[in-house]
Amino acid sequence: xxxxxxxxxxxxxxxxxxxxxxxxxxxxxxxxxxxxxxxxxxxxxxxxxxxxxxxxxxxxxxxxxxxxxxxxxxxxxxxxxxxxxxxxxxxxxxxxxxxxxxxxxxxxxxxxxxxxxxxxxxxxxxxxxxxxxxxxxxxxxxxxxxxxxxxxxxxxxxxxxxxxxxxxxxxxxxxxxxxxxxxxxxxxxxxxxxxxxxxxxxxxxxxxxxxxxxxxxxxxxxxxxxxxxxxxxxxxxxxxxxxxxxxxxxxxxxxxxxxxxxxxxxxxxxxxxxxxxxxxxxxxxxxxxxxxxxxxxxxxxxxxxxxxxxxxxxxxxxxxxxxxxxxxxxxxxxxxxxxxxxxxxxxxxxxxxxxx
Numbered sequence: 001x002x003x004x005x006x007x008x009x010x011x012x013x014x015x016x017x018x019x020x021x022x023x024x025x026x027x028x029x030x031x032x033x034x035x036x037x038x039x040x041x042x043x044x045x046x047x048x049x050x051x052x053x054x055x056x057x058x059x060x061x062x063x064x065x066x067x068x069x070x071x072x073x074x075x076x077x078x079x080x081x082x083x084x085x086x087x088x089x090x091x092x093x094x095x096x097x098x099x100x101x102x103x104x105x106x107x108x109x110x111x112x113x114x115x116x117x118x119x120x121x122x123x124x125x126x127x128x129x130x131x132x133x134x135x136x137x138x139x140x141x142x143x144x145x146x147x148x149x150x151x152x153x154x155x156x157x158x159x160x161x162x163x164x165x166x167x168x169x170x171x172x173x174x175x176x177x178x179x180x181x182x183x184x185x186x187x188x189x190x191x192x193x194x195x196x197x198x199x200x201x202x203x204x205x206x207x208x209x210x211x212x213x214x215x216x217x218x219x220x221x222x223x224x225x226x227x228x229x230x231x232x233x234x235x236x237x238x239x240x241x242x243x244x245x246x247x248x249x250x251x252x253x254x255x256x257x258x259x260x261x262x263x264x265x266x267x268x269x270x271x272x273x274x275x276x277x278x279x280x281x282x283x284x285x286x287x288x289x290x291x292x293x294x295x296x297x298x299x300x301x302x303x304x305x306x307x308x309x310x311x312x313x314x315x316x317x318x319x320x321x322x323x324x325x326x327x328x329x330x331x332x333x334x335x336x337x338x339x340x341x342x343x344x345x346x347x348x349x350x351x352x353x354x355x356x
Contacts, residue, residue: 002066005048012093017123019043019089019093021092025037027131028050032064036060038052042083042084049083076106076107080107080111084118092121128302138226142295142349146228146230148177149219152180155176156169166192166205177219189220191204191216192332195329197326198332212237215236216231216233227295227297233356235247242330251354254335258348263341264344265312278323283327315344320337321339
């Protein structure tokens with residue numbers, strides 16, 4: 001934690017900020033270790049404060065021993081002035097992408113009576129930038145979450161059969177993940193068969209799975225807060241010509257991207273590697289989402305592999321590579337693996353087979 005705080009303080013200095021309020025839960029956990037659902041971090045050049053209410057003060061003391069834990073009472077306007085009054089802050093950063101407008105307005109009201117002029121400054125994604133480069137322990141936990149998801153895919157591939165409902169498959173996957181060590185699932189599992197598989201984020205339903213249709217299964221596990229995110233598309237029975245064609249295009253696009261991705265590429269350049277393959281095959285309009293996203297304490301975080309994203313990929317980043325084709329009325333195919341950039345090239349973390 002001390003190394004992370006040092007890096008954050010360097011960024012605060014570069015932006016001429018006297019401190020920063022951290023409200024985003026994953027950022028709070030990353031910087032302090034605290035994973036309660038109510039709290040606020042205040043970090044300055046010399047102070048590390050965790051403000052939370054009675055429900056979480058003991059938890060905060062255990063999880064964040066390097067922070068001064070302040071127990072809050074009542075509304076923010078009652079306790080926040082006392083928190084900052086003696087710190088002589090002039091420019092205080094806040095996470096504009098997370099903080100609600102109502103909370104921001106209460107902060108403004110709370111400091112009106114303080115001597116001196118305290119200015120709240122949108123700080124951008126300072127912590128998200130730090131989180132994008134994974135440390136060794138983070139990589140271990142992510143690899144463990146990936147391995148568990150791989151095992152769950154193997155488990156469900158052995159028992160899925162025609163007549164099973166999408167919800168049955170989803171519940172069986174969740175049961176396996178939970179019984180084998182996953183914490184709360186990082187996102188709602190996706191099991192979508194037949195025409196419903198053309199919905200990239202379809203929720204499982206009571207619809208029975210049938211032979212001879214695509215089945216998109218998108219799952220993830222969580223270990224000590226770190227996530228995995230994998231997708232495979234199954235097909236019960238011998239693949240027909242349409243499925244074989246679409247599947248091979250998606251797989252080819254993914255393999256090209258993994259083989260040619262490099263550190264230093266922009267998110268847009270990385271996305272273009274797979275998108276070009278799909279466009280040249282005539283299915284460009286059917287690939288409507290980005291190629292990938294970072295995975296860590298959140299299932300979707302930096303970096304982003306998407307059109308119009310100029311941010312560069314760097315060694316130590318972990319992200320998905322997940323091209324897909326979705327055809328209304330027929331169904332969809334998505335293949336998603338997680339990779340880590342090492343020595344300039346992607347190393348694939350997920351191992352479950354991709355043969356159709």
